Amino acid sequence: MSFLHINNVHKRFGETHVLKGIDIAIEQGDFLVLVGPSGCGKSTLLNMIAGLDSISEGELRLDGRCINDVHPSRRDIAMVFQSYALYPSMTVAGNIGFGLEMRKVPRKQRREAVDRVAKLLQIENLLDRKPGQLSGGQRQRVAMGRALVRDPQLFLFDEPLSNLDAKLRVDMRTEIKQLHQRLGTTIVYVTHDQIEAMTLASRIAVMRGGELQQLGTPQAVYDDPNNLFVAGFMGSPSMNLVKARIVEQGGLPVAQVATDDSTLTLPVVRDRDALRDWCDRDVILGLRPEAITDPASANHGEGNIHEAELPVALVEPTGADLYVVTTLGGTHVNARMRPGTPLRSGERTRFAFDVSRMVVFDPESEQRIRDERTAETTPLEETA
Template identity: 60%
Template sequence: MASLKIENLHKSFGKVKVLNGIDLEIEDGGFLVLVGPSGCGKSTLLNTIAGLEEITGGDIKIGGKSVAGLHPSKRNIAMVFQSYALYPNMTVAQNISFGMEMRGIAKAERDRAIKDVAEMLQIDQFLDRKPSQLSGGQRQRVAMGRALVREPLVFLFDEPLSNLDAKLRVDMRTEIKRLHQRVGTTIVYVTHDQIEALTLATKIAVLKDGYLQQFGTPGDIYNHPVNTFVADFMGSPSMNLLKARMVKDGAGLSVELVGSEGQPFLLPLGDDPGATAYEGKDVIFGIRPEALTDPDGADRNSIRIVERECLIEVVEPAGSDTFAVTHLGGTETIARLRADSDIGAGQRTKLAFDMSKAVCFDPETTRRIGG
């Protein structure tokens, strides 16, 4: 195992800057997920860690030692690709052991390593099969097994689940988390799927256009997004971002929203010194769907539940939840209700706003206001 530190990393292709001053650090045995939309630079960043791309500036340290300029074979990393990259003419056992054979490892040791990882990944019954005889999930397990026998300092995963169907993706996500818990090796994992990021990571790095937007724990990223991009990108459904105005309300501040039928209403913000500079100004009010629910489904431990009447336009049953659509701040707004909520389209009903989980953003800078 080893820590990974990325310091002021820059990467350009000619005059095109792809990565701009990235600073990240993950501890021994950590699980770092790089997440962001297509073209944000996450795969390029992974490739610089692997040594497949040379960096333009900055440094990369594995286990406290700089690997900038070091050949990939000298970095003691193992990579699992989206495409599996298995040899079609070799059996599962041969695919797993090929790298060890090239390094001159004795057959008895190779056989022992194959047996161990095959049992761990539950592919021991497939060792004599060719990749063409396996399902997508089984092939991904083989690719993981080939990486595991290397016993590297760092595992690199490049969107390993994107070729799988939805159910298998969930199953494999669990397998990867279980694998990390068992082997404890540092992992860097690239995905565009923010649910994968929140589920797997000990730390998440959110990238956009080659810039690091936010770096922190899944809880930090989800509950305290630094800007509207992170707020909108992380979470499914994403955070409701509504036009509002900060107004003085007695001894404190409230946000004033245009309600679902054009009527204004106030939502008290509580005591947030960082918000006082925005009194009388427009803001973006952010609240996640699960913090906007039916009164009986609201968090009973929260002391800042505010109820307001809204017109429900659409109701979408989704098994374990029911989603209701209303209009607030001139924007379509999603509330997450209990599965057995007795609310129908066209109905006026009270919704509970958990203001302890609400955030506000500056509409010009898009940065979060206050703490």
């Protein structure tokens, strides 16, 4: 039995249907990240797990117990808010230990718990300060400490890093991941930042418009997206999505893509059986930037590499990588190449396409076109 089971959960505010039958199950010790654009319902779902919002329909079970009607104080769940929600008049020690004080935990035991958590979060020297004397990162550690000190069954994080600057956000992300690895706690974490989701999660739930689009491991969601939304939302830069046409060549389906001055033909490797039925029909091809590179960097040993000479529209060095933009199917396409590759806009160069990583979508339904066997083993709720 799953540790946390969100079973066909709906939420309605009057006539507005905010959550539309969410089904998610995670095991004890999992780090589930709910990710999606603003307004997709991820924070509403988190509040329902915490007991801050009621459930219109469906069931929430935590460790085998239905918690639909259980008061928030009795759910054994701790929540870290985006705003930190610290008491300004209390010291750091007072803020961390406040929940224990409300539960009538003896002073000595309370102090030991606060000291233990402060050491874990490396804020022992801040215990006598007040929130107004702390930086954003320090306040976030205190908010986390207030949750950790209770040792609950489940931790909920509601966009806890969104108020921090870029560098501190990366640092805190690392600390949260290390904390999870040390403690083995079960966490549900909300963010709109897909890099944060990829970095932290053991499993990702991608949401849109109150519906679950895909649930799986970060790598599965990244490499094997269910639809155009997931393909475009996950990854930075996002997956290249290119108009193409499936035709038959030598008895096999191939994808033909318009370039600035000719037609590029790419062999179909994945979901080949399903795409036989799509001959002479338009599709959308999906290729990650790292699947389009310079020939010297291509994975000739494991990939299925197809080379083509194309014009260079733009060169974007980032230090660790060089992104080269060309045009396919009437849209700009990002290729990731070795840093220092001597290229300039307006030149032509050879691009290597790893077609073994290419995925194909139906432009009307926006769903992935899959072989039947793959589709049977890859439902919406799992892509691992």
